[in-house]
Amino acid sequence: MKPLEGVLVLDFCQYLAGPSAAMRLADLGARVIKVERPVVGDGARRLALEGLWSDGDAVNFHAINRNKESVTFNTKDSDDLAKVKKLVAKADVLIEAFRPGVMDKMGLGYDDVHAINPGIIYGSVSGYGTVGPWTRKPGQDLLVQSLSGLAWLNGDADQPPMPFALSLADSYTGVHLVEGILSCLIRRETTGKGGHVEVSLLSSILDLQFEVITTYLNDGHRPPHRGEFHNAHAYLAAPYGIYETSDGYIALAMGSVSRIGELIGSPHVAAHTDESEWFTKRDDIKREIASVLERNTTAHWLGILEPAGVWCSDVYTWEQLMASDAFKALDFIQNVARDGDTELLTTRCPIRFVGEKRTDSKPSPRLGEDTEHIIDEFGLNNTKEELA
Amino acid sequence: MKPLTGIKVVDFGQFLSAPSATLRLADLGAEVLKIERPGTGDICRSLYISDCVIDGDSSLFHAINRNKKSVAIDLKDPESRPVIERLIGDADVVVTNYRPGVASRLSVDYESVRRINPSVVYGEITGYGNEGPWIGKPGQDLLAQALSGICWLNGNADQPPTPMGLSVADLFAGQLLVQGIMAGLLRAKRTGEGAHVHVSLLEALLDMQFEVFTTYLNDGHKPPRRSSVNNANAYISAPYGIYRTSDGYLALAMIAIPALGKLIGCDELLSYENPDEWHEKRDDIKRIIVRHLASQTTKHWLSILEPADVWCADVYTWDKLMRTEAFHDLDMVQKVRRDDGTTVATTCCPIRIDGERYKGGPAAPTVGQDDNEYL
Numbered sequence: 001m002k003p004l005e006g007v008l009v010l011d012f013c014q015y016l017a018g019p020s021a022a023m024r025l026a027d028l029g030a031r032v033i034k035v036e037r038p039v040v041g042d043g044a045r046r047l048a049l050e051g052l053w054s055d056g057d058a059v060n061f062h063a064i065n066r067n068k069e070s071v072t073f074n075t076k077d078s079d080d081l082a083k084v085k086k087l088v089a090k091a092d093v094l095i096e097a098f099r100p101g102v103m104d105k106m107g108l109g110y111d112d113v114h115a116i117n118p119g120i121i122y123g124s125v126s127g128y129g130t131v132g133p134w135t136r137k138p139g140q141d142l143l144v145q146s147l148s149g150l151a152w153l154n155g156d157a158d159q160p161p162m163p164f165a166l167s168l169a170d171s172y173t174g175v176h177l178v179e180g181i182l183s184c185l186i187r188r189e190t191t192g193k194g195g196h197v198e199v200s201l202l203s204s205i206l207d208l209q210f211e212v213i214t215t216y217l218n219d220g221h222r223p224p225h226r227g228e229f230h231n232a233h234a235y236l237a238a239p240y241g242i243y244e245t246s247d248g249y250i251a252l253a254m255g256s257v258s259r260i261g262e263l264i265g266s267p268h269v270a271a272h273t274d275e276s277e278w279f280t281k282r283d284d285i286k287r288e289i290a291s292v293l294e295r296n297t298t299a300h301w302l303g304i305l306e307p308a309g310v311w312c313s314d315v316y317t318w319e320q321l322m323a324s325d326a327f328k329a330l331d332f333i334q335n336v337a338r339d340g341d342t343e344l345l346t347t348r349c350p351i352r353f354v355g356e357k358r359t360d361s362k363p364s365p366r367l368g369e370d371t372e373h374i375i376d377e378f379g380l381n382n383t384k385e386e387l388a
Numbered sequence: 389m390k391p392l393t394g395i396k397v398v399d400f401g402q403f404l405s406a407p408s409a410t411l412r413l414a415d416l417g418a419e420v421l422k423i424e425r426p427g428t429g430d431i432c433r434s435l436y437i438s439d440c441v442i443d444g445d446s447s448l449f450h451a452i453n454r455n456k457k458s459v460a461i462d463l464k465d466p467e468s469r470p471v472i473e474r475l476i477g478d479a480d481v482v483v484t485n486y487r488p489g490v491a492s493r494l495s496v497d498y499e500s501v502r503r504i505n506p507s508v509v510y511g512e513i514t515g516y517g518n519e520g521p522w523i524g525k526p527g528q529d530l531l532a533q534a535l536s537g538i539c540w541l542n543g544n545a546d547q548p549p550t551p552m553g554l555s556v557a558d559l560f561a562g563q564l565l566v567q568g569i570m571a572g573l574l575r576a577k578r579t580g581e582g583a584h585v586h587v588s589l590l591e592a593l594l595d596m597q598f599e600v601f602t603t604y605l606n607d608g609h610k611p612p613r614r615s616s617v618n619n620a621n622a623y624i625s626a627p628y629g630i631y632r633t634s635d636g637y638l639a640l641a642m643i644a645i646p647a648l649g650k651l652i653g654c655d656e657l658l659s660y661e662n663p664d665e666w667h668e669k670r671d672d673i674k675r676i677i678v679r680h681l682a683s684q685t686t687k688h689w690l691s692i693l694e695p696a697d698v699w700c701a702d703v704y705t706w707d708k709l710m711r712t713e714a715f716h717d718l719d720m721v722q723k724v725r726r727d728d729g730t731t732v733a734t735t736c737c738p739i740r741i742d743g744e745r746y747k748g749g750p751a752a753p754t755v756g757q758d759d760n761e762y763l
Contacts, residue, residue: 003571003583016599028571049603049623050610063602132717138641142620142628143701146639149709151630154553155543160630160637161703163620164552165542171596175563180739182570183391183416189577195391198740206720207738208559211404212437214451216706217721217733219440223705232530232551235437240530242539242548249548251534253526313531315549317611318604321537329520332594333605345605347598350591351568354498354518354584 002029003353007185009093010035011068012108014042016141016167017201018097018125019064020174025093025181026067027349027361033374034065034365035084038072041367055338057364063346065364066336071375072368075106079387083380084108089117090378093181097125100135110196121184123177123197130198141167144201150209157228173204228283230290237279238272238286242315245298249315252305257285263308264301266292331358338363390417391741395573397481398423399456400463400496402430404529404555405513405589406485407452408562413481413569414455415737415746421475421762422453422753426460429755443730445752450732454724455749459763460756463494471763472496476504480576481569485513488523498584507582509572511565517588527589529555536593541600545616545671561592617674625666626673630703636686641699645673651696652689654680724751 007030011022019034019042026032036042042065048058071087073080085107088094094113096103103109103124110122124130127139137143145151145163155162180197188194206213212224212235224234232241239252239260252260257278261270269288272278278285293301298314305312314320321327337344348358375381395418399410407422407430414420424430432452433445440447459475461468472495476482482501484491491497491512498510515527525531533539533551543550564587572583594601600612600623612622618629627640627648640648645666649657656676660666666673681689686702693700702708709715722736730751737746 001575001579001581003575005575006578007574024567028567049600050607052603052606054606059606060599060602063598128714129718132714133712134714137701138697138699140641140699142630142639142641143699146630146637146701146703147709149704149706150554151639151703152705155550156547159544160618160632162543162618163630163639164554164556165614165619165621166538166552166596166600167621168552168556168596172560172563175560175567176739178567179412179416179563179570180391180741182567182574183739184741186395186570186574186577187389187391187393189574190394191389196740196742198743199738200718202714203718203720203738206718206735208554208556210735211448211451212554213706214732214734215438215440215447218442218447218450219438221707222438223707226553230548230550231553233553233555242530242534242551244548249534251530251551253528253530311526311528311531313525313534315534315539316537317540318537318601319609319611321535324521326516326520326522326590330517330588330591332591343606346602347594350587350595351564351571352586352591353568353572354586356583 004029007031007092008090009033009095010087010091012094012096012098013125014097015044015047016064016170017173018095018177019044020171021123021177021181022068022095023064023066024174024178024349028351030093032068033370034068034070036070036072036367038074038368041070041072045367054342054344055366059344062336062344062364066346066361068365069370069374070365070368071371075108079382081107082382082386083375085116086380087374087378088113088120091117091120092185093121093123095123095125095177100126100130114194118194119188119192120194121181121188121197122194123181125173125177126198126200128202129200139201141169141201144169144205148202148205148209150205153209153212153224153226153234155226156231157226168208169201169205172208173199173201176204176207227286229286238282239289241286243290243293245293245301246296248298250293250298250301251313251315252289253311255310260289260305260310263304263310264292334360336361336363338366390746392417395419395480396478397421397483398475398479399483401483401485401513403432403485403558404452405558405562406483406511406565407432408559409511409565409569410456410483411452411454412563412566412737414749416739418481420456421758422456422458423461423463423475424458424755426462426756429458429460442732443726443728450752451734453752454732454734456753457758458753458755459759463496473504475762476501476508479505479508480573481509481511483511483565485527487527488514488518502582507576507580509569509576509583509585511569511585513561513565514586514588516590518586529557529589532557532589532593536590536597538593538597541597541612541614541622543614544619545614556596557589557593560596561587561589564592564595615674616671617678625663626670627677629674631678631681633681633686633689634684637703638681638686638689639701639703643698648698651692651698652680719745722747724749726751
């Protein structure tokens with residue numbers, strides 16, 4: 001039995017943050033029903049990267065919405081809204097990411113839903129929280145990264161602040177939403193009571209920085225300084241970073257600069273025996289290391305450094321990674337194409353339950369494809385009296 | 389009542405990945421007991437950055453270990469075994485992040501733990517999984533990033549592969565472990581069945597990249613192309629990125645290029661009417677925007693773009709952010725305290741439950757500070 005079997009989740013979200021949370025709940029065994037607008041549905045259905053489509057929806061939509069069902073209801077229509085409320089009454093979890101106040105206007109705010117179903121776990125995603133001057137700002141990933149200070153940790157010192165080049169605010173917020181929901185489901189086993197979980201992109205992207213922000217809060221608010229040369233972490237000393245070799249790259253994590261100097265045959269680098277200089281002179285030291293490493297191949301340097309126990313590694317592209325036996329051993333790719341003949345490859349759930357069977361995900365749903373059978377299954381049709 | 393009240397966690401982890409997982413469990417109400425080696429304890433205690441030492445421990449250690457307890461136990465000493473078995477027997481959750489093989493040498497691997505406590509949820513983080521040719525590799529963040537392909541997404545096209553400037557593998561793996569542990573706990577409450585939850589840094593990094601990696605898997609394996617100009621996402625079209633202005637910076641997300649040109653008065657942009665060009669000629673377009681935005685202040689551009697509902701923002705340092713009313717209202721900072729009066733300013737749990745931002749709890753423990761209570 002998958003851990004979340006028997007848990008019913010209604011996902012009212014679009015794009016990435018909320019739907020990625022619902023995806024994880026589905027990965028873990030929950031039944032997830034996407035509640036979408038008629039005709040259009042989740043905006044992510046239309047948001048194709050590299051012009052990639054499959055069966056009328058963006059390939060990324062398929063990846064994010066694997067293992068879900070889809071119903072379409074027009075919440076502005078009283079008949080449909082009554083159906084939605086009946087479904088809400090049977091759900092364990094509801095997730096929404098509308099701008100603050102929108103669900104209330106639909107009659108589906110936390111208080112309304114709690115009145116219908118006191119045991120429900122209600123998860124809300126916002127950009128910047130529900131109070132304060134930024135609640136109207138667009139909750140978009142790059143903008144949140146930009147306001148959060150994160151971009152000053154990435155890239156080299158002579159560059160503008162550089163965002164982390166993925167939608168990390170969205171994905172980390174989704175992760176936190178899952179955590180809050182699961183914790184409340186656990187509590188409900190004991191208390192029978194539901195709960196209200198609120199996450200925001202800004203809180204989550206600050207949490208991503210919690211170690212270095214804590215440092216900043218206690219070191220007299222010294223701003224972070226990105227390295228001038230191949231920065232990899234604003235707070236870490238040489239040799240931490242990625243270096244060019246004659247045929248590729250090599251990553252060096254924390255280690256003794258002087259010992260690495262000896263190993264790579266550089267008396268110059270080996271002369272840096274004062275550990276405090278590994279941070280204060282890190283750019284000079286890294287340039288010295290780089291001037292040695294560029295003279296030989298990655299394999300050559302790994303052949304010297306790995307046996308000596310230095311924390312080092314090749315630097316792979318996806319292509320190189322996928323060609324490795326290590327990647328194959330992970331068995332991390334699955335096919336989620338709707339039509340059995342085609343192929344739509346994506347990753348699996350990264351959380352393993354060791355010794356338990358790992359099953360392939362069901363394909364993502366076509367817009368509204370489950371509306372009829374869910375109306376039947378949950379008895380959502382309204383009588384005249386109910387509508388009156 | 390905090391949601392995980394009554395859940396007992398025994399944490400054998402060190403550094404960031406596993407301890408950041410148990411931090412979240414503690415935030416949500418669980419009782420977390422760190423098992424540390426006598427004397428030195430968790431090595432993270434001495435991993436100083438920015439010369440920031442707080443009452444003998446690094447700021448990193450303090451950030452990661454607030455709200456936990458500590459007992460000092462030498463796992464290699466046979467005399468400590470009865471205590472270990474008692475603590476494991478009482479636990480709902482056991483967490484480790486040893487290199488493969490070490491946990492079984494110390495008899496705290498899943499099989500050993502399950503024999504003592506069959507319904508335990510056992511959470512484990514490794515670098516690269518428990519099988520395959522990489523199990524002996526050090527499970528270190530930068531090295532896992534280097535192997536995962538993620539460094540080819542970050543930084544500009546003319547830069548070497550550029551790591552994400554934080555320990556994102558550790559952080560994401562830790563949070564995925566929290567998800568797995570709580571899913572296992574829910575099932576254990578319902579069925580009494582335990583679980584062995586495993587997360588690797590490599591799979592966590594691939595999951596982080598899953599959107600763009602999925603694109604790669606289905607586009608004929610075209611390698612990602614970072615932008616040469618202010619790269620912000622290898623797969624997103626112009627103008628996506630952060631730009632210099634005359635006095636600072638401006639972030640621009642998605643907007644139609646001619647519409648942007650019209651708003652900022654940049655005629656050169658008006659001819660880019662075909663959305664395909666925003667991708668194919670991304671760098672040319674971004675260079676034009678770079679030149680144009682440099683001429684005026686951030687405030688000037690925001691005053692034009694924000695009222696037009698363009699997705700844009702100022703780019704803040706922590707200093708600037710923390711002076712805003714919005715940050716104050718977010719309520720994400722707290723002060724925690726040690727018994728000796730040492731205070732540490734740090735962040736809070738990012739998840740609000742029932743309208744509450746959970747705070748408080750003592751500061752991170754000293755090594756073995758709770759020996760008397762547990763041993």
